[in-house]
Amino acid sequence: MTSTRSAExxxxxxxxxxxxxxxxxxxxxxxxxYGTAAALVFGDVFFKTGDAWLGTFLSLSTFAAGFVMAPLGAAVFGWIGDRKGRRTALSAAFLLMGLATLGMGVLPSYAVLGVAAPLLLVTLRLLHGVARGGESAGAAVLAIEHAPVHRRGVYGSFVALGSPIGTIMANFAFALVLFLPDDDVRDWGWRLPFLAGGLVLLLGLWVRKGVAESPVFRTMVADEEHDSRSKQPLLDVIRSDWRRIGLTAGINIGLTATTFTLVTFMLSYATASAPEGLGLPRQAIVNGSLLGLACHAVLNITSAWLSDRIGRKPVMLTGVLLSLTAALVLFPISSAGTVAAVNTAVVLGFAGTGVLFGPMYTYFSEVYPREKRQSGVGLGYHLGAVLGGGITPMIANRIIATTGNPLNVGYYLAALLTLSLVCLLALPETAPARLAKRAARTGASAPMR
Incomplete structure (x- = not known):
């Protein structure tokens, strides 16, 4: 019987x-x-200009559009999750996300549809952004509310781990595509990774069908007379927790800015022709990104596990400081102009962000009360993502175009990470293990969430 229960x-x-x-x-x-395609081929496929670097800038601008819509998605799906259930919100967001991905894979080019092609591309990006706003926060809340109290960090890392896994799959998919001749990549090869997203959609729908609603949400609605769900979770969290929303957004600004610089901008910078870029081979840089993401994934799990034992803030503060240091050395190292130098810098950057990101979803979920948790996590996370990851590749492109000095991109990232550090210091510790130790020292009871 014991072994059966253990297996279950x-x-x-x-x-x-x-x-x-x-x-x-x-x-x-x-x-x-999308970011890889925007950096490598969308300038030719959807954005015809006489300036290749400007074409890349325009395609990176549509990349940012997906981030802009995420806070709206967080508001809509956060309301659904806090009122109707975490599973309901997740299913709707995931389906919309997958269909938008497939739509991009079959979208005709500018040569076929003219100006309608980039307009439709932007529309699909906006729909994906709305879905993104409901996906990550909802998944984090569902996982953490299924978790034993002393393992919330590990359960939250399941969501964080999805980030490098998805990025690794994307880089691997494009690494295979880049074996094709350049003309084939531009004409049809770039579509294959988007169409392959349909397999992830089917897998996700099947797996999530077998997961029960969050125990915390079931408890909230178990007694109709004492239903603890907020009637207006979005308005309530904005009114009462606006400071937390601002601080959690601030923490995420530096993380997403650094992450998407590593994932997206470094690819265009390393492979673009001089004077804007380094003129390095695309395949070798993509391979370096894969190595960095593997390091990021390992540190996601390690830092989340450690946060269950010593606290969220000590681990995340370490991650911010490592990321800040990496931001300052990213371009000095890369300026050597070799594949080894760029890939070394990228791996160092991913190591820092891996430590910071591992406990983040758990920490954000513990900061907000359960009755408005999904709305709070979604708004805080995605407002930071818009101001960090969404616009940073585009800003980095313009920094180099305007100043001609890539070191200024590193200073920009360091400034955003300094903001993240200040915001993290302003929020309290939430890890049950750390709070219990503090309560034991003071003789008070540990707060429960």
Whole structure:
């Protein structure tokens, strides 16, 4: 009997982990293949200009458009998650996300549709952005509310782990595509990674079908007379927790700015022709990104596990400081102009962000009260993502175009990470293990969330 229960428990943990991470995997898979395609081919396929670097800038601008819509998605799907259930919100967001990804894969080019092609591309990006706003926050809340109290960090890392896994899958998909001749990549090869996203969609729908609603949400609605759900979770969290929303957004600004600089901008910078770029081979730089993302993934799990034992803030503060240091050395190292130099810099950057990102979803979920948790996490996370990851590749492109000095991009990232550091210091510790130790020292009872 004990072994049967243990097996059921392990199966449940595995299913919750896969269900939580698969949506984030598709989210980052799509964002990365889009960002890669924007950096490498969309300037030719959808944005015809006489200036190749300007064409890349325009395509990176549509990349940012997906981020702009995420806070709206966080508001809509956060309301659904806090009122109707975490699973309901996740299913709707995931389906919309997958269909938008497939739509991009079959979209005709500018040569076929003219100006309608980039307009439709932007529309699909906006729809994907709306879905993204409901996906990651909802998955994090679902995972953490299924978790034993002392393992919330590990469960939250399932969602965080989906990010590097999705990005690795995207880079691997494009690494295969780049074996094709350049003309084939531009004509049809870039579509293959988008169409492959349909397989992730089917897997996610199947896995999530077998996951129960969050125990915390079931408790909230169990007694109709004492239903603790907020009637207006979005308005309530804005009124009462606006400071937390601002601070959690501030923490995420530096993280997403650095991450998407590494994932997206470094690819265009390293492979673009001089004077804007380094003129390095695309395949070798994509391979370096894969190595960096693997390092990021390992540190996601390690830092999340550690945060359950010593606290969220000590681990995340370490991650911010490592990321800040990496931002300052990213371009000095890359300026050597070799594949080894660029890939070394990228791996260092991913190591820092991996430590910061591992406990982040858990920390954000613990900061907000359960009755408005999904709305709060979604708004805070995605407002930071818009101001960080969404516009940073585009800003970095303009920094180099205007100043001619890539070191200024590193200073820009360091400034945003300094903001993240200040915001993290302003929020309280939330890890139950750390709070219990503090309560034992003071003789008070540990707060429960």
């Amino acid at each position: 428990r392990s199966s449940s943990v595995l299913r919750v982990g896969v269900a939580a991470g698969v949506g984030t995997s598709l989210e980052l898979y799509d964002f990365t293949i």
